[in-house]
Amino acid sequence: GAGVSQSPSNKVTEKGKDVELRCDPISGHTALYWYRQSLGQGLEFLIYFQGNSAPDKSGLPSDRFSAERTGGSVSTLTIQRTQQEDSAVYLCASSLGRAYQNSPLHFGSGTRLTVT
Amino acid sequence: GIQVEQSPPDLILQEGANSTLRCNFSDSVNNLQWFHQNPWGQLINLFYIPSGTKQNGRLSATTVATERYSLLYISSSQTTDSGVYFCAVATGSSYKLIFGSGTRLLVRP
Numbered sequence: 562g563a564g565v566s567q568s569p570s571n572k573v574t575e576k577g578k579d580v581e582l583r584c585d586p587i588s589g590h591t592a593l594y595w596y597r598q599s600l601g602q603g604l605e606f607l608i609y610f611q612g613n614s615a616p617d618k619s620g621l622p623s624d625r626f627s628a629e630r631t632g633g634s635v636s637t638l639t640i641q642r643t644q645q646e647d648s649a650v651y652l653c654a655s656s657l658g659r660a661y662q663n664s665p666l667h668f669g670s671g672t673r674l675t676v677t
Numbered sequence: 678g679i680q681v682e683q684s685p686p687d688l689i690l691q692e693g694a695n696s697t698l699r700c701n702f703s704d705s706v707n708n709l710q711w712f713h714q715n716p717w718g719q720l721i722n723l724f725y726i727p728s729g730t731k732q733n734g735r736l737s738a739t740t741v742a743t744e745r746y747s748l749l750y751i752s753s754s755q756t757t758d759s760g761v762y763f764c765a766v767a768t769g770s771s772y773k774l775i776f777g778s779g780t781r782l783l784v785r786p
Binding site for chain 2: 604606617619652665
């Protein structure tokens with residue numbers, strides 16, 4: 562597609578339920594990032610995928626969070642047993658290559674998650 | 678890890694004014710990008726600028742890597758420039774882009 566696509570755009574869930582957030586990166590982009598942005602705050606790194614390499618999961622806040630990327634394209638971020646503090650906007654971004662190459666990062670519109 | 682500090686945290690301008698936003702970082706970087714987050718939350722990449730100077734219309738950016746800072750210049754500001762401006766960096770040993778806390782800009786008509 563023309564840009565990074567995320568779905569759903571909004572998700573309201575009850576505490577304790579599992580949720581899945583989807584990201585479809587720009588075609589041909591090998592690098593994919595997930596960030597989290599709480600209300601009025603900056604962006605918190607969650608996870609990074611680069612091609613077929615093992616992902617960098619160092620930013621995942623707990624073992625309730627996991628992500629996968631199938632076929633080097635679409636990625637799914639899963640949050641199990643959601644808590645109220647998980648409420649935030651989850652942003653996906655993609656770029657052509659590793660961060661140390663000349664490859665600007667392009668963001669999707671995000672998924673706003675509200676845990677009630 | 679690398680620290681990223683942006684200043685000022687908030688800025689109010691009258692339409693037509695110029696401004697300079699600053700990003701300081703604590704370690705050498707090989708990736709530095711500036712982003713604008715509009716009032717609807719969309720993040721737009723403005724510059725990829727680990728060193729040197731670039732210009733795009735009314736916006737320009739300069740990174741002095743040896744001094745560990747970058748500047749974003751906005752000239753003849755417009756109300757559509759309002760939003761939050763983020764600087765993000767990555768070091769040579771990491772590919773994670775770490776974001777600063779942003780500068781919130783309001784341009785009044």
